[in-house]
Amino acid sequence: MSEIKQDQDQFIVKPTLIQYGHHVLIKLPSSGLKVAHVTEGGSINLGKFGTFDLSGIVGFPFGQTFEVLDERKVRAVKSTTYGNVDTLEPEDIPTADANADAAASDVVMDETSKENTPEPKTLGEKIDYLKRLDVKSSETNRDLLDIGAGSQALTMEEIETLKKTSKGANIGEAIIDKLIKSHANFNKKTIHSQEKYLKRKQQKFLRRFTVEYLGSSQLLQYYLEKEASKVLDMSEETLGLLLSLGNIQSGGRYLVIDETSGVLIAALLERMRGSGEIVLLHENEHPNISALDHSNFPIEIRQKMIDSLNLLQFFEPESERVEFQEYSTEELKELKSNKRTHYHRRKQNAIDTNKAIDNAIKGDFDALIVATTLYTPTLMKRLIESVGGSRPIIIYSQFKEPLIETQLDFMNDLRILTPALHESKARPYQTIPGRLHPMMTMRGGGGYLLSALRVYPVEEGVTAVGRGLKKKQKFEK
Amino acid sequence: MPFIGYKTLIEEGDIVLAFIGRDAIKPIRINSEETLNTRYGVFPHKSMIGKRYGSQITSMKGYGFIHLLQPTPELWTLSLPHRTQIVYTPDSSYITQRLGITNGSRVIEAGTGSASFSHSLARTVHPHGQLFTYEFHESRFLEAKKEFEEHDIDVVINHRDVCKNGFEITNYDGGYLNADSIFLDLPAPWEAIPHLPKVINKNEKVGICCFSPCIEQVDKTVKALIEHGWTSIEMVEIQGRRWEARQSMKRDVDDAILRLKDVKRRKLEGIERKRKFYADNGDNNSKETENDSNDVREKRKLDEKEQTKVEKTEFNPFGRGMRVLEGDPKYNWLKVSKNEAELKSHTSYLTFAFKEAVANL
Numbered sequence: 001m002s003e004i005k006q007d008q009d010q011f012i013v014k015p016t017l018i019q020y021g022h023h024v025l026i027k028l029p030s031s032g033l034k035v036a037h038v039t040e041g042g043s044i045n046l047g048k049f050g051t052f053d054l055s056g057i058v059g060f061p062f063g064q065t066f067e068v069l070d071e072r073k074v075r076a077v078k079s080t081t082y083g084n085v086d087t088l089e090p091e092d093i094p095t096a097d098a099n100a101d102a103a104a105s106d107v108v109m110d111e112t113s114k115e116n117t118p119e120p121k122t123l124g125e126k127i128d129y130l131k132r133l134d135v136k137s138s139e140t141n142r143d144l145l146d147i148g149a150g151s152q153a154l155t156m157e158e159i160e161t162l163k164k165t166s167k168g169a170n171i172g173e174a175i176i177d178k179l180i181k182s183h184a185n186f187n188k189k190t191i192h193s194q195e196k197y198l199k200r201k202q203q204k205f206l207r208r209f210t211v212e213y214l215g216s217s218q219l220l221q222y223y224l225e226k227e228a229s230k231v232l233d234m235s236e237e238t239l240g241l242l243l244s245l246g247n248i249q250s251g252g253r254y255l256v257i258d259e260t261s262g263v264l265i266a267a268l269l270e271r272m273r274g275s276g277e278i279v280l281l282h283e284n285e286h287p288n289i290s291a292l293d294h295s296n297f298p299i300e301i302r303q304k305m306i307d308s309l310n311l312l313q314f315f316e317p318e319s320e321r322v323e324f325q326e327y328s329t330e331e332l333k334e335l336k337s338n339k340r341t342h343y344h345r346r347k348q349n350a351i352d353t354n355k356a357i358d359n360a361i362k363g364d365f366d367a368l369i370v371a372t373t374l375y376t377p378t379l380m381k382r383l384i385e386s387v388g389g390s391r392p393i394i395i396y397s398q399f400k401e402p403l404i405e406t407q408l409d410f411m412n413d414l415r416i417l418t419p420a421l422h423e424s425k426a427r428p429y430q431t432i433p434g435r436l437h438p439m440m441t442m443r444g445g446g447g448y449l450l451s452a453l454r455v456y457p458v459e460e461g462v463t464a465v466g467r468g469l470k471k472k473q474k475f476e477k
Numbered sequence: 478m479p480f481i482g483y484k485t486l487i488e489e490g491d492i493v494l495a496f497i498g499r500d501a502i503k504p505i506r507i508n509s510e511e512t513l514n515t516r517y518g519v520f521p522h523k524s525m526i527g528k529r530y531g532s533q534i535t536s537m538k539g540y541g542f543i544h545l546l547q548p549t550p551e552l553w554t555l556s557l558p559h560r561t562q563i564v565y566t567p568d569s570s571y572i573t574q575r576l577g578i579t580n581g582s583r584v585i586e587a588g589t590g591s592a593s594f595s596h597s598l599a600r601t602v603h604p605h606g607q608l609f610t611y612e613f614h615e616s617r618f619l620e621a622k623k624e625f626e627e628h629d630i631d632v633v634i635n636h637r638d639v640c641k642n643g644f645e646i647t648n649y650d651g652g653y654l655n656a657d658s659i660f661l662d663l664p665a666p667w668e669a670i671p672h673l674p675k676v677i678n679k680n681e682k683v684g685i686c687c688f689s690p691c692i693e694q695v696d697k698t699v700k701a702l703i704e705h706g707w708t709s710i711e712m713v714e715i716q717g718r719r720w721e722a723r724q725s726m727k728r729d730v731d732d733a734i735l736r737l738k739d740v741k742r743r744k745l746e747g748i749e750r751k752r753k754f755y756a757d758n759g760d761n762n763s764k765e766t767e768n769d770s771n772d773v774r775e776k777r778k779l780d781e782k783e784q785t786k787v788e789k790t791e792f793n794p795f796g797r798g799m800r801v802l803e804g805d806p807k808y809n810w811l812k813v814s815k816n817e818a819e820l821k822s823h824t825s826y827l828t829f830a831f832k833e834a835v836a837n838l
Contacts, residue, residue, distance in 0.1 A: 390545075
C-alpha cells in the first residue's frame with residue numbers, strides 16, 4: 001500500500017523566470033550546450049562569444065534569447081528563427097519560390113541598446129538585408145559553379161583582423177556584410193540558398209544564446225552531447241516511453257536503479273514534483289546521481305523523497321542495519337566540537353540508513369525502474385518480489401541482448417505478465433514550408449525498454465484451457 | 478480513483494481490467510451480483526472482491542484463468558473502445574516528455590477523440606495541474622464525458638469546434654486557462670492556432686504539438702505557426718517498434734558434416750550387409766533364384782529385411798524428426814529477437830513549436 005500522507009507533500013512549482021540559485025541550460029547557436037548555475041556576481045564564459053555577467057539574465061523568462069554586448073553585458077532579443085537552427089541541411093534542393101513567410105519582427109527590449117541596428121532574423125527581413133547590401137539572387141542555381149573556398153575573397157586572416165578592429169556587438173554583422181560582398185558567386189545562388197548562407201554565418205558570428213529551463217529532457221540532451229555513456233545513451237523518446245509505461249505519477253513509491261548519473265531520478269522527481277518516494281539502489285558505497293546537482297530540486301526535497309541503499313543493504317537488510325550508541329547530554333557536552341559534529345553525522349547516517357532499510361523491506365513498490373549495466377536476468381530474479389501486484393517493471397538497456405535474455409526468463413515466470421520489448425526512435429525532419437524532408441542524418445542508438453507487469457499466480461497452480469485439457473481431466477479421474 | 482493513484486485490494490465498485498489475453502483485456506465494474514463470462518470460463522465478481530490487484534483467479538470450474546489488473550492509461554489504450562484513431566503510447570509518451578508535461582501542467586487537448594491520450598495526460602498532470610479537452614463531434618463528446626465521470630478523472634471537457642469558436646470557456650475558474658502545453662489532433666490545426674493567444678500563459682514558455690497524418694497538413698501547420706509567432710518549429714516522426722525474444726538453435730556446421738558422414742557410413746554399411754547376404758543366401762532379383770519356390774523366396778525376403786537392417790543412428794544433433802520445443806535444454810540455443818509481424822510504420826507527424834514568454838521588466 002502506498003498511501004502518501006497529503007500533509008507531508010510539498011508541491012514544487014516549475015519556475016518560469018530565471019532567478020538566482022537556478023541551474024539553467026545555455027543554448028549556443030552552434031548547438032553547443034552549457035549548464036550554468038545562476039549565482040550573484042557569477043559570470044559565464046561562452047568561448048569565442050565572450051564572457052557575460054549572469055546578473056544580466058536574471059528576471060527574464062526561460063526561453064529568452066540574449067546577445068552578448070561589450071563589458072560583459074547582454075541584451076534580450078526576440079528569437080524568430082523558425083525550424084531548428086541546428087537542423088538546417090547544408091544545401092537543400094534550390095527552388096525559385098521566393099515566397100517570404102514573414103514572421104514577427106526583431107524586438108530590442110533593452111532600452112540602452114536601441115542605437116544598435118537589429119540584425120535581420122526573419123526571412124522577410126533577411127531579404128531586405130540582402131537588398132541593402134545590393135545583392136541579387138538567381139532564379140535557379142544553373143550558373144553556380146562549386147569552386148569551394150575559391151569563391152570567397154575574404155581570408156581567415158582578414159576575418160581575424162576584422163574581429164579585432166570592429167566594435168562590440170556589431171562585429172558579427174560587419175563580418176557577415178564583408179563575407180557577402182566578397183563572395184564571388186553569391187548573386188548566382190537562389191534566394192533560399194542565400195538565406196541558408198546567411199543563417200549559417202549568423203550562427204557563426206552573431207553572439208547569441210538562449211537560456212532554457214533545465215528540465216529532465218534538457219539535462220538528458222546536455223549529457224548526450226557531452227558524454228552519452230554517462231546516461232547509458234538513453235534517448236529522450238526512450239525516457240518518455242519509460243515514464244509512461246512505468247505509470248510514473250505524483251504520489252508513487254518507486255524502486256529504482258539509476259546508472260544514468262541521476263538523469264532518470266531527475267525525470268521521476270520532475271513528474272512527481274514533491275510528492276512520493278524513491279528507494280534508490282546502487283552498487284557502490286554512494287549512488288552516482290551527480291546530474292541531480294544540476295536539477296532544480298532543493299536538497300531537502302531530495303533527502304525527503306529519496307532513500308538510497310547499496311545492494312548489500314537492500315538484499316541483506318538485517319545484517320546491514322547500523323547500530324548506534326547514543327550519548328547522553330552530559331557525555332555530548334564533554335566532547336570536542338569536531339568530535340560532536342562527527343557524532344551527529346554518524347547519528348544522522350544511522351537514522352537515514354535504518355529508515356531506508358525499514359522502507360525498502362516493506363516491498364510492494366508501485367514500479368520497479370531499472371537502468372543498469374548489471375546483468376538483468378539475475379538481478380530481476382532478486383527484485384521481482386519487491387514489486388506490488390499489477391505494477392510495472394521497466395528495464396532500460398542500451399543493448400537489446402540482455403533484455404532478450406530477461407524477456408525469455410520472464411516468459412517462463414508466473415509472477416510476470418505481458419513482458420514486451422520496446423524500441424522508440426524519433427526521426428527529425430527539416431521543417432521549412434515547401435521543403436519538408438527527413439534529415440539526412442540522425443542520432444543512432446537510444447536504447448531499449450523491457451516492460452512487464454508483476455502478478456500473483458494462483459498458488460496451487462492452474463490448468464490452462466486448451467490442448468490436452470480433456471485428456472488431463474480424464475487422467476486425474 | 479481507478480486510473481490515477483494506486484490501490485492494493487479489489488473492492489465493490491472498482492473498475493478492474495480482466496486480462497484474458499494480450500488481445501482481450503476487458504474492463505469490468507465490480508458488482509457482487511454479476512459474473513464475468515469469458516472463453517476461459519465463468520468468473521463471479523464475488524470471487525474477485527478482497528483479492529489483491531494483480532491476482533490470478535481460476536474459473537468456477539477450477540480450470541481456465543484470468544488476471545485482475547488495476548487500470549492504467551497505458552493498459553486502457555490497449556482495451557478501450559475505439560471511437561477514432563488513437564494516439565499510441567510511443568507517440569503520447571514522447572509528446573508528454575518533449576513538452577515537459579508533469580504534475581502541475583495546464584494542458585489543452587483538441588479533439589478528445591477516443592480519450593486515450595486524455596487519460597494519460599490527466600494522470601501526468603494530477604493533482605496540481607489541469608487538463609482541458611475539446612471535442613466537436615457530439616456523440617463522441619458525450620461518450621468521453623461519461624467515461625471521464627465513470628473513471629473519476631478530473632478533466633474539463635467541452636463540446637466545441639475550436640477551429641471556429643476558439644478555446645475560451647466559461648465553465649472554469651473565470652475562464653483563465655493559462656495553458657502551458659497544447660496538443661492539437663485536428664484535421665486543420667492551422668485554423669485553431671490563431672485562437673490560442675487568448676488561452677495560453679503569457680508569462681512562461683508554452684509548447685505545442687500538432688498531430689497530423691499527412692505531410693500537406695504539416696506544411697500548412699508550420700506556415701500558421703510561423704505567422705503566429707511560434708519558434709523552434711520542428712517536425713518529427715516516431716517509429717515505435719516491438720521486439721519478440723526468441724531462441725534459435727545453434728546448428729554447428731561440424732555437426733552437419735558429422736551427420737552427413739554418419740548417413741554415408743550407414744548407407745555403406747547397409748550396402749555391405751546386403752552384398753554379404755546375397756553372397757550367402759542368394760538374391761531374389763537375380764537369375765539364379767528364378768526357379769525357387771514361392772515359400773523360399775518369401776523367407777529370403779524376410780531374412781534379407783531382418784539381416785541387412787542398419788540400426789537407427791544415435792547421432793541426431795538437431796533433433797530431426799522430433800518435436801523440439803524452442804529452448805529445449807538438450808540442444809544449444811542462441812537468444813535472438815525479431816520484429817512483430819506487422820509494424821506501425823506511420824502514425825502521424827508531430828510538429829512541435831514553442832512560444833516565448835513576454836518579458837515583463
